[in-house]
Amino acid sequence: MAEQKPKLALYWASSCGGCEISVLAVHEKILDVAAAFDIVFWPCAMDFKEEDVAAMDDGEVDVCLFNGAIRNDDNAHMAHLMRRKSKVLVAYGSCAMEGCIPGLANFTDREHMMNFIYHDSPSTDNPEGIEPQMRTTVPEGELTLPEFWNTVKTLDQVVPVDYYLPGCPPEAKWTLAAIEAILSGQLPPPGSVIGMDVTVCDECSRTRSEKHIKQFYRPYEIIPEPDICLLDQGLFCAGIATRAGCGALCPQVNMGCRGCYGPNEGVVDGGAKLISALASVVDGATPEEIDAVLETLPDPAGYFYRFSLPHSLLRRTHLVGSNGTRTVEKITATPQLDPKLKD
Amino acid sequence: MAHDYNEFNPAWEERTPVIIGLLCNWCSYRAADLAGTSRFGYPATLRDLRIMCTGRLDPTFVVKALREGADGVLVMGCHPGQCHYDAGNYKAMRRMALLRRTLVQLGVHPDRVQLAWASASQGTVFTEMVKNMTETIARLGPLNWQDTAFDESQHKEMEAIRG
Numbered sequence: 001m002a003e004q005k006p007k008l009a010l011y012w013a014s015s016c017g018g019c020e021i022s023v024l025a026v027h028e029k030i031l032d033v034a035a036a037f038d039i040v041f042w043p044c045a046m047d048f049k050e051e052d053v054a055a056m057d058d059g060e061v062d063v064c065l066f067n068g069a070i071r072n073d074d075n076a077h078m079a080h081l082m083r084r085k086s087k088v089l090v091a092y093g094s095c096a097m098e099g100c101i102p103g104l105a106n107f108t109d110r111e112h113m114m115n116f117i118y119h120d121s122p123s124t125d126n127p128e129g130i131e132p133q134m135r136t137t138v139p140e141g142e143l144t145l146p147e148f149w150n151t152v153k154t155l156d157q158v159v160p161v162d163y164y165l166p167g168c169p170p171e172a173k174w175t176l177a178a179i180e181a182i183l184s185g186q187l188p189p190p191g192s193v194i195g196m197d198v199t200v201c202d203e204c205s206r207t208r209s210e211k212h213i214k215q216f217y218r219p220y221e222i223i224p225e226p227d228i229c230l231l232d233q234g235l236f237c238a239g240i241a242t243r244a245g246c247g248a249l250c251p252q253v254n255m256g257c258r259g260c261y262g263p264n265e266g267v268v269d270g271g272a273k274l275i276s277a278l279a280s281v282v283d284g285a286t287p288e289e290i291d292a293v294l295e296t297l298p299d300p301a302g303y304f305y306r307f308s309l310p311h312s313l314l315r316r317t318h319l320v321g322s323n324g325t326r327t328v329e330k331i332t333a334t335p336q337l338d339p340k341l342k343d
Numbered sequence: 344m345a346h347d348y349n350e351f352n353p354a355w356e357e358r359t360p361v362i363i364g365l366l367c368n369w370c371s372y373r374a375a376d377l378a379g380t381s382r383f384g385y386p387a388t389l390r391d392l393r394i395m396c397t398g399r400l401d402p403t404f405v406v407k408a409l410r411e412g413a414d415g416v417l418v419m420g421c422h423p424g425q426c427h428y429d430a431g432n433y434k435a436m437r438r439m440a441l442l443r444r445t446l447v448q449l450g451v452h453p454d455r456v457q458l459a460w461a462s463a464s465q466g467t468v469f470t471e472m473v474k475n476m477t478e479t480i481a482r483l484g485p486l487n488w489q490d491t492a493f494d495e496s497q498h499k500e501m502e503a504i505r506g
Contacts, residue, residue: 107448151493271445272402279441280434285423290440300441301448313403313410318450318492 006062006183008037009053010092011082012044013068013075014102014152019093020044020067022169026176036183037063050078053085061085063182065092065165065175069102069310070153074146083159088182092175094168094260096155097193098270099310101168103152106309106316107301110150154311164193168260168307171246193243197265200239200257204248208232211281216296219255230256231281236303241267241274260307269313271304351481360480362415362473363408364391365400369427370462371419377466385470386477389417396420397458398431402442405456409446410488415455415480417472422460432460454479455486 012020024030040061041048053061064086070076083089094100105113118124118131136143155161165178178194181187188194201208208229217234224230230237230251237256239248243264250257263270284290297303305312348355366372372393378385390413394400397420405416418439420432435458443453457476461468 269403269406272406272442275402275441275445276438279437282437282441284437285433287436287440290437294441294444297441299448300445304445313406314449314451314488314492316492317448318486318488 005036005038007040007060008033009039009041009061009064009082009086010044011041011064011066011068011078013066013078013096013155014071015068015093015095016101017044018169019095022093022167022172023065023175025169025172027172029176033179036179050081053081056085058084059087061087063088063090063179065090066155067093067096067169069095069099070149070155070158071102071105072146072148076153076158077146079155079158088162088187089155089159090163090165090178091155091161092165093170094166094262094307096161097164097166097311098262098308099152099154100260100307103154103308103310104302104306105152108317109319110148114148151316152310157310162190163188166193166195166243166261167246168258174245193262193265195243195245195261198244199264200242200244200246200248200251200261203244203246204229204239204251206230206251212283213281214283214293216293218298224254226254230254231278236278236297238274238303238306240277241270258306259304262308262311270308271301271312274304275300348481351478352484354484355481358485360388360414360477360485361412362389362417362476362480363413364389364473365394365397365404365416365418366391367397367420367427367432368393368395370421370425371460371469373463374419374461374465374469377463378470381466383466383470385473388477388480389473396426396428396431397435398426398428400435400438402438405442406446409451409455409486412486412488414483414486415457415476417476418456418458419461419469419472420458422462425462450492451486452483455483 010020010023026033039046040056041053064082066079066082066089068075070079091097095102099106114131118126119129132145134145134147163178165174167174174195181194206229207227209232211232213231213234215234216236219235222233222235224233224235231240235256237251238259239251239257241263242257242259243261245261248257259270259274263273267273282290282293284293309316348359366375372391375391397418400418405418408416418435420435421427423432423436426432439456439458443456446456447453459472461472
C-alpha cells in the first residue's frame with residue numbers, strides 16, 4: 001500500500017538545477033527509487049505545491065534531499081518548512097553543503113550586484129532605472145517578492161542538517177548509496193558526509209613526482225601531457241585537498257580538479273588547506289621568487305573558495321564602503337621594520 | 344605601558360589591538376623569552392602561541408584567528424637557512440605569501456598578517472616587530488570580523504518565518 005512506503009521530498013533553493021538532473025543520473029534505478037519511495041514533493045519534476053507540504057504533519061516526510069544555497073527569504077522559508085516536515089534532511093550537493101557557485105556572490109554585496117545587473121552591465125537596457133521591489137501595487141492588488149540577501153548562506157547555517165552529499169552535482173553512485181543506507185536503516189552518525197575520506201589524488205591515475213611549480217598555466221595556455229600529474233605541469237588542480245568520490249573525472253580529461261567535492265574529512269576550511277598544500281610546492285626561496293610564481297596564479301581566492309566561500313571560516317568578503325566603491329581597508333603608511341634589525 | 348590607540352585611529356574606543364603571535368619553538372619563542380628576561384618593553388597587544396616550526400603553520404590558524412576576533416596575526420620563525428627542521432620556514436614563507444594574496448580578496452589588509460624572522464638571541468628584533476605591527480594594526484583599526492562581515496542583520500524577518 002502506498003501509505004506504507006517511506007516519503008521522499010526533493011527541493012531546490014538557489015541552485016542551477018544540475019542536482020535535480022543528477023538524481024535522474026541513477027538511470028533505470030530511478031524506477032526502484034520511485035517504487036521504494038512515495039515522492040511527495042519535487043517541484044522540478046512533479047506537480048506539488050508548497051501548500052501541499054505545509055498541509056502535512058511535522059516529520060511526515062521521511063527523507064528530504066535539499067539542494068541549493070540559501071540566498072533569499074523564500075529559500076529560507078522553504079528550508080525551515082522542509083526541516084519541520086522531514087525526519088531526515090540531507091544537504092544534497094555543493095550548494096546546500098558549502099554554498100558553491102551561488103556563494104561566490106559573497107565576494108561582493110547586494111548593492112553592488114543590483115547596480116551591475118540593473119544599471120551598469122553593458123547589455124542592460126533599463127532607461128527608467130527599474131529595480132525589483134519587495135512590494136509593488138498593481139490594479140489587481142499588491143505583489144511581493146522575497147527579500148534578496150546580502151550574504152549567501154549554506155543550508156546548515158539556516159537549519160540543522162542530518163547528512164551531507166557533496167559534489168557539483170553529486171555522483172549517482174553516492175546518491176544511491178545514501179538512498180540505500182536510508183532504506184536499509186543502516187545510517188551513519190548524524191552530521192556525516194556521505195562519501196570517501198581520501199582526496200581526489202587517490203582516485204587519479206596520473207603519475208605524480210616531487211613537485212616544484214615554477215609557473216602556473218591557465219588551461220588554454222598549454223596542452224598537458226596525458227599521464228603526468230596536472231599540478232606537476234603547472235595547471236591548478238584542487239585534487240590535493242578535495243574529497244574523493246567523483247572518480248577524478250576532471251583530471252581524466254586534462255582539466256584540473258575544481259574542488260566541488262569540498263574539503264576532506266575533518267578539515268575546517270578547505271580553502272586554507274588548499275593554500276597550505278599548493279603554496280608548499282611553489283618553487284622559490286626568496287619572497288621575490290615566490291611572488292614571481294604566485295603572480296601567475298590570478299584570483300587565488302576564487303580558486304581556493306570556488307565552492308566553499310559561504311561555508312569557509314571567513315564566510316564572505318569584508319567590505320568597506322558601498323554602492324560600487326567597495327575596497328579593502330586603506331592604510332596611509334605602513335611602518336617598516338628598521339633595516340638594521342634585519343640581517 | 345600605556346598606549347592611546349585613538350591617536351592612530353578613533354575606532355579604538357572600546358579596546359586595544361589584539362595580535363595573535365604564532366612563534367617558532369626554536370627561535371622566535373625564545374627571542375620572546377629573552378625579551379622578557381631582559382626586561383625589554385613592548386606593547387601588550389601580542390598573545391603568543393608556541394608552534395614547533397613555522398612549517399607547522401596551517402593557514403587555517405591565521406584565518407581562524409581573524410574570524411575569532413584578532414586584529415592581526417604575526418608569525419615569526421627562524422631566519423631562512425636556519426630552520427631546525429631544514430626547510431619549514433621556507434614553506435611558511437610560501438604559504439604566507441599565498442595566504443596574504445588570498446586575504447586581500449577577502450577584504451583583509453595584507454599587513455594584518457605578517458611574517459618575520461628572529462633568532463633566539465634577537466630579543467630586540469622581536470620587540471621591534473611587535474611595536475611595528477602594533478602601530479600598523481592601530482592605524483588600520485579594529486577588524487571585528489564577526490560583527491562586520493557575518494551580516495546577521497539581514498535576517499530581521501527570519502524569526503517570523505520560523506514561526
